[in-house]
Amino acid sequence: MKYRGSPSFSHKQADKVGVLITNLGTPEAPTTKALRPYLKQFLSDPRVVEVPKVIWWLVLNLVILRFRPKRSAHAYSTVWTDEGSPLLLHTQKQAEALQQKCKTQLGEGVVVDFAMRYGSPSVSEVVDAMLQQGVRKLLVLPLYPQYCASTTASTFDALADDFTKRRWLPELRFITHYHDEDEYIQAVADKIREHWSEHGTADKLLLSYHGIPKRYLTNGDPYHCECHKTSRLVAEKLGLNKAQYMTTFQSRFGREEWLTPYTDETLKSLPSQGVESVQVVCPGFSADCLETIEEIGVENRDYFMEAGGKRYEYIEALNSDPKHIDALYAIIERNLYGWNAVLDNTDREARAKG
Numbered sequence: 396m397k398y399r400g401s402p403s404f405s406h407k408q409a410d411k412v413g414v415l416i417t418n419l420g421t422p423e424a425p426t427t428k429a430l431r432p433y434l435k436q437f438l439s440d441p442r443v444v445e446v447p448k449v450i451w452w453l454v455l456n457l458v459i460l461r462f463r464p465k466r467s468a469h470a471y472s473t474v475w476t477d478e479g480s481p482l483l484l485h486t487q488k489q490a491e492a493l494q495q496k497c498k499t500q501l502g503e504g505v506v507v508d509f510a511m512r513y514g515s516p517s518v519s520e521v522v523d524a525m526l527q528q529g530v531r532k533l534l535v536l537p538l539y540p541q542y543c544a545s546t547t548a549s550t551f552d553a554l555a556d557d558f559t560k561r562r563w564l565p566e567l568r569f570i571t572h573y574h575d576e577d578e579y580i581q582a583v584a585d586k587i588r589e590h591w592s593e594h595g596t597a598d599k600l601l602l603s604y605h606g607i608p609k610r611y612l613t614n615g616d617p618y619h620c621e622c623h624k625t626s627r628l629v630a631e632k633l634g635l636n637k638a639q640y641m642t643t644f645q646s647r648f649g650r651e652e653w654l655t656p657y658t659d660e661t662l663k664s665l666p667s668q669g670v671e672s673v674q675v676v677c678p679g680f681s682a683d684c685l686e687t688i689e690e691i692g693v694e695n696r697d698y699f700m701e702a703g704g705k706r707y708e709y710i711e712a713l714n715s716d717p718k719h720i721d722a723l724y725a726i727i728e729r730n731l732y733g734w735n736a737v738l739d740n741t742d743r744e745a746r747a748k749g
């Protein structure tokens with residue numbers, strides 16, 4: 396069969412609205428064996444690594460996949476929990492909380508689920524499950540506040556790829572970013588304020604975002620601008636002046652230049668400029684993961700302290716904090732405009748019988 400359909404469809408089935416949240420994905424286990432397929436899928440995505448196909452195939456298969464899986468497995472093993480990968484667990488909790496919130500606010504006609512761009516559960520399998528439940532209008536929210544082709548557009552690719560193999564397409568809405576939405580900015584600012592009320596402020600607040608090659612910015616990706624806008628809006632909410640905060644970029648990969656200033660280099664240099672204490676927050680990560688827990692929480696702490704810093708604090712991601720869920724819900728609700736008719740119609744089956 397060329398196209399996947401919905402063979403179990405019944406005319407009496409109530410139409411539903413689906414809300415699909417997505418994130419990057421994570422390996423199945425913190426082992427070299429599990430890291431290899433995960434990294435292979437992730438790093439074979441041309442949206443992530445924009446290098447001519449043949450050259451990249453050779454570099455990836457002959458160099459990176461020989462050494463990186465072992466190194467990454469070790470890093471993952473330091474953040475792994477008894478229940479699994481932090482990224483997966485946080486995303487699962489976010490979906491559950493949003494499902495609950497949508498049910499209370501909008502009724503039974505809305506189905507919320509989550510998928511991962513790489514690994515499992517895949518976008519395709521979750522879309523399939525949602526359509527089988529009667530979802531005819533689908534809202535997709537990738538949990539990347541700042542648009543980037545490597546993440547946001549890549550998620551759209553996965554969805555579009557699935558649709559090319561599908562017979563009955565749902566109506567589709569795709570949220571490309573929410574980097575300046577007030578509820579999100581407020582949630583980040585509140586998280587920082589809560590940290591301050593417990594620990595006090597520091598000499599400098601670093602807002603650290605995942606980096607991308609600088610080339611992507613010069614080729615027209617808005618990611619860099621959106622990160623700076625988020626930082627400015629958060630700083631305004633907190634009443635910080637330009638000397639009190641800084642935007643930096645972390646998680647460099649490979650040898651070419653990435654967005655600067657680099658988080659690690661910055662932290663190594665701050666003590667020599669008289670900065671004794673820093674607080675680091677990562678507003679681009681909607682959930683804590685390897686890149687925040689290990690890289691920011693451990694590795695970069697060491698850089699700062701070894702360079703003479705006195706106090707270093709990592710402020711956790713928003714994860715499934717109620718304020719984050721409320722912010723995401725507000726964004727979802729705005730993007731459901733006009734679809735409420737379907738939500739009101741979910742008791743169609745009951746009414747048809749009556």
Ligand SMILES: C=CC1=C(C)c2cc3[nH]c(cc4nc(cc5[nH]c(cc1n2)c(C)c5CCC(=O)O)C(CCC(=O)O)=C4C)c(C)c3C=C
Nearest residue numbers: 419420421422443467482543545546605607648684685686
């Ligand atoms: C080639 C490189 C990469 C680009 C470009 C990139 C962009 C990018 N990534 C995130 C979010 C996450 N990345 C995570 C892990 C991760 N990222 C890369 C490479 C690139 N990312 C690698 C190789 C890895 C795997 C870990 C490693 O081997 O170092 C994660 C964490 C996943 C987890 O399981 O915890 C996230 C989240 C964004 C937002 C982004 C561009 C804006």
Ligand SMILES: [Fe+2]
Nearest residue numbers: 419605646686
């Ligand atoms: Fe990454």
Ligand SMILES: [Fe+2]
Nearest residue numbers: 646685686690
């Ligand atoms: Fe990293």
